[in-house]
Amino acid sequence: TAVIYTNKEEKSNLQNAIVRKRGIFYDVIETNGSVHIEKPKQLESGxxxxxxxxxxxxxxxxxxxMAVAYDEDVSTITYLNQELIQLNVNGYRLFLGYGIGEYDEMHMFDKNGNCLEQIKE
Known part of the structure; x- marks a missing residue:
């Protein structure tokens, strides 16, 4: 199972961990990196x-x-043909997915299904 979290000291970093259930407890199998998140704002071109x-x-x-969407136009994110799960946490729009596969490009779509570039035009 994959979990995402922030810690008390560094609330602006989103981190992930892989946990495995063992009885009534969970063991942390591995933690992997973090991404710096900012408060949602109105995006400008570029x-x-x-x-x-x-x-x-x-x-x-x-x-x-894991992805944090800052642009309101981003409605859906896919990775390796899997639609990521969207979570709304404390005003952030978070997307999460996990699976098996080699590195690929992530794709973003607006509510009409149009593919979006990573940089806002």
């Missing part, structure tokens, strides 16, 4: 629509992908 972190774990092709 700014990044999302911050993205793709982590591999277990020394294999298993991955976790």
């Amino acid at each position: 700014q990044l629509r999302t911050q993205v972190l793709i982590s591999w774990y277990d020394k294999s092709d298993k991955y976790v992908i």
Whole structure:
């Protein structure tokens, strides 16, 4: 199971961990990187629509992908043909997915299904 979290000291960093249930407890198997998140704002031309972190774990092709969407136009994000789960946490629009596969490009779409570039035009 993949979990995302922030810690008390560094609330502006979004981190991920892989945990495995053991009885009534969970063991942390691996933690992988973090992505700096900013408060949502109105984007201007030339700014990044999302911050993205793709982590591999277990020394294999298993991955976790996290994205924070800053652009309101971003409705859906896919990675390796998988639609990421959208979470709204404390005003942030977070997207999460996990699976097995080699590195690929993430794709963003607006509500009409139009593909969006990472840099806002």
